[in-house]
Amino acid sequence: MNGAGVDFSNIQAVVVQAYGYPFSRHLLFHFIASGPAKNFLRELLAKVTTADQSLDSKPEPLLNVGITYRGLVALGVPSAVLDTFDAVFQEGPDAGALGDLSPESTPGTWWEQQFSTEDVHCIVSIFCRTETALASASNQIRASATGLGLSELMARKDKTSLDGRSIRGGRVHFGYRDGVGQPRVNWTGSTSVSPDPNQLHYRHFLLGYSNADLPSYPSTGTGAALVKDSTYMVFRWVYQDVAAFNRFLQDHAAGLAPELPLDDAKELLAAKLIGRWRDGTPLVLSPDRPVGSDPPDNNFLYSTDPSGLRCPFSAHIRVTNSRDQALDPMENLEPFPRLIRRGMPYGSELNSTVDDGADRGLLGMFLCSDIRRQFYTIMSWMNRNSFSPVFAGNRQVQDPICGNRSKTADTSFRVPASTGSKMIPGLPAFLRTKGTAFFLVPSRATLALLATA
Amino acid sequence: MATALNMTMALKQDPQTQAILAQVKATFAQSIQPAIDAALRKSQIVHFARVLVIDDKYIQVITEFDGDKQQYTEFFRKELQPVFKVIFSMAEGVPSWDELNNSNSFYKYSKGFNVKALGQSTSGDPDEGWLFSAYGDKTVKDLLGL
Numbered sequence: 001m002n003g004a005g006v007d008f009s010n011i012q013a014v015v016v017q018a019y020g021y022p023f024s025r026h027l028l029f030h031f032i033a034s035g036p037a038k039n040f041l042r043e044l045l046a047k048v049t050t051a052d053q054s055l056d057s058k059p060e061p062l063l064n065v066g067i068t069y070r071g072l073v074a075l076g077v078p079s080a081v082l083d084t085f086d087a088v089f090q091e092g093p094d095a096g097a098l099g100d101l102s103p104e105s106t107p108g109t110w111w112e113q114q115f116s117t118e119d120v121h122c123i124v125s126i127f128c129r130t131e132t133a134l135a136s137a138s139n140q141i142r143a144s145a146t147g148l149g150l151s152e153l154m155a156r157k158d159k160t161s162l163d164g165r166s167i168r169g170g171r172v173h174f175g176y177r178d179g180v181g182q183p184r185v186n187w188t189g190s191t192s193v194s195p196d197p198n199q200l201h202y203r204h205f206l207l208g209y210s211n212a213d214l215p216s217y218p219s220t221g222t223g224a225a226l227v228k229d230s231t232y233m234v235f236r237w238v239y240q241d242v243a244a245f246n247r248f249l250q251d252h253a254a255g256l257a258p259e260l261p262l263d264d265a266k267e268l269l270a271a272k273l274i275g276r277w278r279d280g281t282p283l284v285l286s287p288d289r290p291v292g293s294d295p296p297d298n299n300f301l302y303s304t305d306p307s308g309l310r311c312p313f314s315a316h317i318r319v320t321n322s323r324d325q326a327l328d329p330m331e332n333l334e335p336f337p338r339l340i341r342r343g344m345p346y347g348s349e350l351n352s353t354v355d356d357g358a359d360r361g362l363l364g365m366f367l368c369s370d371i372r373r374q375f376y377t378i379m380s381w382m383n384r385n386s387f388s389p390v391f392a393g394n395r396q397v398q399d400p401i402c403g404n405r406s407k408t409a410d411t412s413f414r415v416p417a418s419t420g421s422k423m424i425p426g427l428p429a430f431l432r433t434k435g436t437a438f439f440l441v442p443s444r445a446t447l448a449l450l451a452t453a
Numbered sequence: 454m455a456t457a458l459n460m461t462m463a464l465k466q467d468p469q470t471q472a473i474l475a476q477v478k479a480t481f482a483q484s485i486q487p488a489i490d491a492a493l494r495k496s497q498i499v500h501f502a503r504v505l506v507i508d509d510k511y512i513q514v515i516t517e518f519d520g521d522k523q524q525y526t527e528f529f530r531k532e533l534q535p536v537f538k539v540i541f542s543m544a545e546g547v548p549s550w551d552e553l554n555n556s557n558s559f560y561k562y563s564k565g566f567n568v569k570a571l572g573q574s575t576s577g578d579p580d581e582g583w584l585f586s587a588y589g590d591k592t593v594k595d596l597l598g599l
Contacts (some may be wrong), residue, residue: 087561096578097521106577132485198476217557297549328594333531371522372560380524386594406576408590409454 005189006202008051010229010443013066014125014342015205015367016051016187018179021127023134024164024344026235026363027121028153028437029145030115031074036148037121038075041065041451043144044124050444061137062127065447066233066439068092071121075450079225084223085440086216088372089232092117093436097376097385099404105433109411110237111155112434119153120437123235125365151324155237155435156359162237164363172345173240173360174401174430175270177280180296181317183338205231205340205369214335216369229443234375236343236364237435239393243355244428250353252424254414269424272415273400275315308416313390316401319381322388329388337374340367361434371438384409393418398427405429455500455592456521457584459568463543464506470543472494474509474586477539492532497593498525504540512540517584519592522564537590574596 008016031037049062067075069090072082082090093100095107103109110117124141128134129283138161145152153160172178183200203214208228210219218224253265260268267290271277277286280296287310291297302318302325305311311318318325321338347360368374381387382399383406391397396410403428405411413424477485481504493499493516502516518525529537534554541547541562551557572583588596590599 008479087557087564094521094523094580096580097523098577101577106579215556216556219555239460255560328497330498330525330528333528370556372556376521376523380520384592386519386592389599392594395592396590404592408576 005187006229008187010445011051011206012064012231012441012443013049013051013053013055014365015231015340015441016185017055018182018342019055019062019127020170021058021060021129022106023128023131024363025126025134025138026162026164027124027126027138027141027145028120028155028162029124030073030119030151030153032149032151034074034076036150037071038451040122040145040148040150041075044141045444045447045451047141048444048447058129060128060130060133061136062233063141064125064127064243064441066123066125066235067450068120068122068437068439070118071303072440072450074121077432077450077453079182081218081223081226082256084218084221086232086371088246088376089217089438089440092438094376095235098379098433098436099406100433100436101406102404102429104429105404105431107436110433111153112157114155114157115153117435117437122150123437123439128426163348164346167345167349171278172362173347173349174245174274175278176274176276177254177278177296178345179278179341180276181298181321183271183340185340195236200338203369204335204338204374205367207231207369214369218439226449227440227442227446230439230446231367231369232371233439233441234364234366234368234371235435235437235439236362236366236433238362238364238433239432239434240361241355241430241432242350242430243353245430246351247353248428248430256422256424272315273311273413275311275317282317283315308390309418312413312415313388314385314400314414315399316382316399319385319399320378326389328387328389330368331377333376334373337377338368339374339378341365342367361431367441401429401430403427404431454574454586454590455517455519455584456525456581457570458514458516458518458522458563458565459570460563461568462508462512462566463546464512464543465545466510471509474506474512474543475537477543478506485539489533489536496528496532497597497599498528500593501545511544512543514540519594522567523560526560527556527565530554530556 044065047063048250126137185202186199187202203209207216207230208224210216249266249269253269255309256269271283276282277290279290281290282300284300284305303321343364346363382402383404385391385397386395398409400413411427413427415422498519500517505513538550570582574581
């Protein structure tokens, strides 16, 4: 893989492409002292997967590393440099901005109360094709960390790892095909105007290229040189209540589409919630049925659906990427927020409306160059759909999948129809946050500097 | 629920700064207030706003607005730049405007000068204090029917 604009040999591969491997493990570490931590990073430097490496032969393991602000402090990065980092990255996750305010999602409950987010210094993410390879690779990393005196943070009470597992051929627990709407990144940095609204300059995601239009921090000087080709990553451990989701479909599908057989009505409701059929077909392009194209067509605009008759205004993909839909004046002050999403489901599948008590959900990795402008903005839009004139008179509603169901939120789901809107009441909290941490995903050069300086 | 911004800054006491302060106080109603009014009206997110000077020793910018600080301090920087440039120029412990005039520094310093109200936020946000609202979580857009 080559990029004329950026040096792919310097960028961690996870930034540029989704691996599609079925097994992943995220190991979290706390640095006890800077010397051993630097030695650990030196060992990782030889193992980290960069974007110039061909994955055609399906090599394994693939390995990526991230370091928190507190990790940078522990490594001994000078405070004069640390002060130039993104202030939001320095602060770490903010419960208010994330909407993690319910008793079930508040930061005090994260990581199953085994440690606090401030304790997290480093994440090593391993991706493999087989469980055997995953076990072998993680044993090597753990042996290295243990030998150097690092402390591994076990995020579960039962001391098991944070392991992702591909399910249903690349779907997430609610049954939707994953990874369909990723932004397309122009890694060449060409300034030619592209008609493709998904074609984004790499400045949206890579640090060290800050300019007036797309600032990122550190923006200049030693800090900017240190982080060149790195990115920020928001790691989210999110529980998904599959039984509640299945019950919601069961209870409300007939009301939405009484003319359809129940199973078809459930599929329609599932599609209306997210904006795509579960095979990835966008409702805007095919409002009546999934078409099964592979990959699903992602080339569409909402100007063809101005009343939301095909895709409801609050549908998840219309909230997180409203494409050509008008924004309120405030929301136009900064470039449109997009995120590169990686991640994988965890836990066993459930096809029932009765919860089995098992933990399942998503280990999400969200990549960007400005956590405030990109990640927090999208979180705020999901938690209150009040960013576009299309919500006029109905601005307390939320993303029907990801909204935090705050105390004062309108938990109804509005589905426009030619015969008038249908309001489906009582959206439950389908998600619960179990942990969040902000990482710098260092370039190879950044990692080398951190390991030696 | 609206968010409260209670920016409270100690004013420099040198004669030059105090002269600028006197000028601000004298011309606020005619020249500064209309600019703030226009920007806040355009924002559609600010419920109330006022600027206070206490004994020529402290200046406060107090607003109640919809959303969170991370997102909306950038609005204040971009849309009310001349106002904040003057205010920050009079405050103790603030770098030059050239250094401050970017989204990162402006957010950092604005947050640093914010005083948390007493009590507990009704939204459950641990970083926010108590803010009474007679109309619950209604936003400016809700109230104006936008």
